[in-house]
Amino acid sequence: MALDKPYKDVPGTTIFDADQSRKGYWLNQFCMSLMKAENRERFKKDERAYLDEWAMSEEQKQAVLARDLNRCIALGGNIYFLAKIGATDGKSFQQMAGSMTGMSEEEYRNMMINGGRDPKWGRS
Amino acid sequence: MALDKPYKDVPGTTIFDADQSRKGYWLNQFCMSLMKAENRERFKKDERAYLDEWAMSEEQKQAVLARDLNRCIALGGNIYFLAKIGATDGKSFQQMAGSMTGMSEEEYRNMMINGGRDPKWGRS
Amino acid sequence: MARITASVYTSHVPAIGAALDLGKTHEPYWQPVFKGYEYSKQWMKENKPDVIFLVYNDHATAFSLDIIPTFAIGTAAEYQPADEGWGPRPVPKVIGHPELASHIAQSVIQQDFDLTIVNKMDVDHGLTVPLSLMCGEQDPVKGAWPCPVIPFAVNVVQYPVPSGRRCFNLGQAIRKAVESYDEDLKVHIWGTGGMSHQLQGPRAGLINKDFDNRFLDLLETNPAAAADIPHIDYVREAGSEGIELVMWLIARGAMADVAGGPLPKVKHRFFHVPASNTAVGHLILEN
Amino acid sequence: MARITASVYTSHVPAIGAALDLGKTHEPYWQPVFKGYEYSKQWMKENKPDVIFLVYNDHATAFSLDIIPTFAIGTAAEYQPADEGWGPRPVPKVIGHPELASHIAQSVIQQDFDLTIVNKMDVDHGLTVPLSLMCGEQDPVKGAWPCPVIPFAVNVVQYPVPSGRRCFNLGQAIRKAVESYDEDLKVHIWGTGGMSHQLQGPRAGLINKDFDNRFLDLLETNPAAAADIPHIDYVREAGSEGIELVMWLIARGAMADVAGGPLPKVKHRFFHVPASNTAVGHLILEN
Ligand SMILES: [Fe+3]
Numbered sequence: 001m002a003l004d005k006p007y008k009d010v011p012g013t014t015i016f017d018a019d020q021s022r023k024g025y026w027l028n029q030f031c032m033s034l035m036k037a038e039n040r041e042r043f044k045k046d047e048r049a050y051l052d053e054w055a056m057s058e059e060q061k062q063a064v065l066a067r068d069l070n071r072c073i074a075l076g077g078n079i080y081f082l083a084k085i086g087a088t089d090g091k092s093f094q095q096m097a098g099s100m101t102g103m104s105e106e107e108y109r110n111m112m113i114n115g116g117r118d119p120k121w122g123r124s
Numbered sequence: 125m126a127l128d129k130p131y132k133d134v135p136g137t138t139i140f141d142a143d144q145s146r147k148g149y150w151l152n153q154f155c156m157s158l159m160k161a162e163n164r165e166r167f168k169k170d171e172r173a174y175l176d177e178w179a180m181s182e183e184q185k186q187a188v189l190a191r192d193l194n195r196c197i198a199l200g201g202n203i204y205f206l207a208k209i210g211a212t213d214g215k216s217f218q219q220m221a222g223s224m225t226g227m228s229e230e231e232y233r234n235m236m237i238n239g240g241r242d243p244k245w246g247r248s
Numbered sequence: 249m250a251r252i253t254a255s256v257y258t259s260h261v262p263a264i265g266a267a268l269d270l271g272k273t274h275e276p277y278w279q280p281v282f283k284g285y286e287y288s289k290q291w292m293k294e295n296k297p298d299v300i301f302l303v304y305n306d307h308a309t310a311f312s313l314d315i316i317p318t319f320a321i322g323t324a325a326e327y328q329p330a331d332e333g334w335g336p337r338p339v340p341k342v343i344g345h346p347e348l349a350s351h352i353a354q355s356v357i358q359q360d361f362d363l364t365i366v367n368k369m370d371v372d373h374g375l376t377v378p379l380s381l382m383c384g385e386q387d388p389v390k391g392a393w394p395c396p397v398i399p400f401a402v403n404v405v406q407y408p409v410p411s412g413r414r415c416f417n418l419g420q421a422i423r424k425a426v427e428s429y430d431e432d433l434k435v436h437i438w439g440t441g442g443m444s445h446q447l448q449g450p451r452a453g454l455i456n457k458d459f460d461n462r463f464l465d466l467l468e469t470n471p472a473a474a475a476d477i478p479h480i481d482y483v484r485e486a487g488s489e490g491i492e493l494v495m496w497l498i499a500r501g502a503m504a505d506v507a508g509g510p511l512p513k514v515k516h517r518f519f520h521v522p523a524s525n526t527a528v529g530h531l532i533l534e535n
Numbered sequence: 536m537a538r539i540t541a542s543v544y545t546s547h548v549p550a551i552g553a554a555l556d557l558g559k560t561h562e563p564y565w566q567p568v569f570k571g572y573e574y575s576k577q578w579m580k581e582n583k584p585d586v587i588f589l590v591y592n593d594h595a596t597a598f599s600l601d602i603i604p605t606f607a608i609g610t611a612a613e614y615q616p617a618d619e620g621w622g623p624r625p626v627p628k629v630i631g632h633p634e635l636a637s638h639i640a641q642s643v644i645q646q647d648f649d650l651t652i653v654n655k656m657d658v659d660h661g662l663t664v665p666l667s668l669m670c671g672e673q674d675p676v677k678g679a680w681p682c683p684v685i686p687f688a689v690n691v692v693q694y695p696v697p698s699g700r701r702c703f704n705l706g707q708a709i710r711k712a713v714e715s716y717d718e719d720l721k722v723h724i725w726g727t728g729g730m731s732h733q734l735q736g737p738r739a740g741l742i743n744k745d746f747d748n749r750f751l752d753l754l755e756t757n758p759a760a761a762a763d764i765p766h767i768d769y770v771r772e773a774g775s776e777g778i779e780l781v782m783w784l785i786a787r788g789a790m791a792d793v794a795g796g797p798l799p800k801v802k803h804r805f806f807h808v809p810a811s812n813t814a815v816g817h818l819i820l821e822n
């Protein structure tokens with residue numbers, strides 16, 4: 001039998017395991033490159049040209065250009081890597097996390113102030 | 125009590141442990157740099173100038189210049205790192221190992237052909 | 249001989265670092281968070297350790313996908329605060345303790361923990377935010393952290409992360425290692441990260457106060473039960489990033505009661521929601 | 536399901552690589568060495584595996600003192616032969632097996648082995664010399680190794696290295712991991728390095744035929760006893776670099792008899808002194 005992967009059935013959640021990591025290798029390595037100030041500058045100047053330097057799929061590039069973090073995660077991205085894109089954009093972790101929930105920035109912030117998302121969310 | 129280090133009493137032998145590794149950090153990192161062809165060229169052109177780029181002690185630099193591998197090891201070098209110096213010089217592992225024994229290259233080679241050094245060597 | 253005198257547990261939310269660095273500590277949003285660490289800063293002054301063994305995780309900073317150590321111990325002389333994309337935090341560099349770190353590495357590897365030894369790495373918010381919270385703000389150049397720090401990085405980014413039980417056992421091995429060091433040193437062990445939070449997907453923002461407070465209860469008096477919590481329970485109950493709590497079990501495993509001594513004294517406990525996306529939890533235990 | 540069909544043990548002396556690459560195999564000095572692998576090359580053709588899990592050590596090549604993993608598993612798609620200072624060996628690149636490697640990593644970490652996962656590394660003579668010996672010479676561009684290889688690097692450079700017992704237990708965990716992989720794959724596990732040799736100090740050139748042959752005997756029929764040999768005995772009896780033999784115990788621990796099956800069949804055994812500074816030992820065991 002294959003390995004047990006019980007984390008596959010958690011709603012609204014993608015666990016970054018070896019399969020995801022393999023899929024997202026170049027996407028995540030691109031993100032790592034944004035830890036250098038000069039690379040952030042080059043990326044900001046011409047995002048498409050910078051992305052084309054990496055062995056990413058066209059889908060991954062489009063997801064980055066659209067700042068669609070859910071899509072990035074589906075394509076193998078990990079949030080700690082993707083956070084480097086947000087940092088380059090001057091976004092906070094709260095803005096990034098909120099952007100994946102379908103809520104507005106204010107709605108998400110208010111949800112957090114009011115105690116955060118109910119842990120029973122999405123469970124049957 | 126401190127950790128037991130029984131390997132300290134083996135004759136003619138220096139075990140590369142954390143203490144040695146700390147002492148030899150820059151010496152060994154210098155050696156690593158010789159894995160790049162362009163660094164080997166630069167080192168060969170002006171050994172002293174190249175060594176001066178590294179945070180090594182004067183003693184370590186002298187030991188390298190003299191190709192005194194026993195001295196290099198006493199100063200924290202590890203043979204797998206030091207082997208990069210020998211490689212740069214076009215020496216084989218046998219020539220390097222032999223150079224530490226006080227034997228001539230031919231004597232050492234003959235000892236090996238005749239079955240190697242007796243494991244009882246240096247024991248009381 | 250060296251000994252572990254206390255353990256400290258705290259979240260290491262990056263936004264806390266940003267609030268400190270941007271002078272936002274007196275904003276109403278942040279005041280309750282920093283108030284929870286007032287006692288701790290005083291306690292640190294009165295109980296200054298000689299060395300802090302700081303368990304944290306690297307957040308895709310020093311370790312990319314090129315190399316992912318399950319457990320990495322820093323044996324370097326110093327570590328620079330990392331540029332995580334916003335520029336490096338304006339905090340002092342971290343001074344290491346190569347001798348004790350190497351000693352612990354040697355001892356723990358011989359106790360069958362397969363550590364990776366690291367001599368070159370930048371340290372991210374996972375390590376510097378707890379220092380800021382516990383030691384207060386420090387000038388990046390003229391200031392200094394109160395003592396040397398041994399960074400101990402745990403992989404909680406790419407699954408599978410080590411189990412809670414493995415972490416708890418590792419803590420016990422670290423205690424033995426510390427106690428076999430000849431010099432008389434007071435060592436703190438800190439477990440950082442958590443508490444409940446999820447930073448990704450439609451479920452981002454999950455907080456579970458009940459889980460967190462039960463975890464704090466168990467940590468005080470029944471850490472072996474906390475060590476039995478399987479990975480999937482953290483994900484389901486505490487959010488995908490709540491798994492960071494396994495790092496607290498390394499610190500807890502190093503306390504004297506686990507080796508048959510008396511229960512630790514609870515010096516301080518604090519819990520607050522939210523800091524950014526995260527439930528902030530904090531505990532100080534003394535041997 | 537995947538299964539381990541055989542294990543191979545062999546020295547990985549760099550001079551053997553040089554002899555191959557410089558066309559010296561027919562010199563009288565080298566003939567007896569390569570003669571010892573004639574059977575093995577034929578056996579490899581008749582028993583072609585789908586994947587080789589190749590246990591070796593990095594000799595300050597991919598891993599400098601910046602980072603020293605105790606156990607590192609390669610999950611990359613491919614690996615280039617390293618330039619160890621003499622230029623890269625003229626051999627084909629090594630194709631990995633990312634899926635099986637990741638599967639094994641996940642399973643073995645959950646069995647409490649604290650692996651480091653590596654996705655980018657060059658491989659040195661420790662890995663390529665055994666491939667050359669067992670598969671014969673290959674054109675670096677037009678040639679190819681017979682199947683994908685999973686590199687598994689063990690720290691035997693900076694003390695403390697993992698104990699023989701730890702390595703033997705790890706082999707058992709690897710066997711379980713392989714057997715939980717759904718695809719039908721024949722997997723070889725190779726243990727490389729050794730046998731007795733010392734490359735440093737006035738004692739360089741040490742060889743201990745008695746120790747080596749006793750070790751081969753134990754490996755055949757009583758590997759648990761071999762696993763009990765403490766580190767210091769390798770240093771004293773087999774020379775400071777003889778410690779590489781602990782890697783053979785990883786391969787041996789993965790064989791069926793260790794989990795209660797029958798003893799493996801000894802297909803081939805070879806021993807010769809010297810190759811350069813080293814005693815060459817070689818064993819092929821089939822489940
Ligand atoms: Fe964190």
Ligand SMILES: [Fe+3]
Pocket residue numbers: 547592594661728729779
């Ligand atoms: Fe070797």
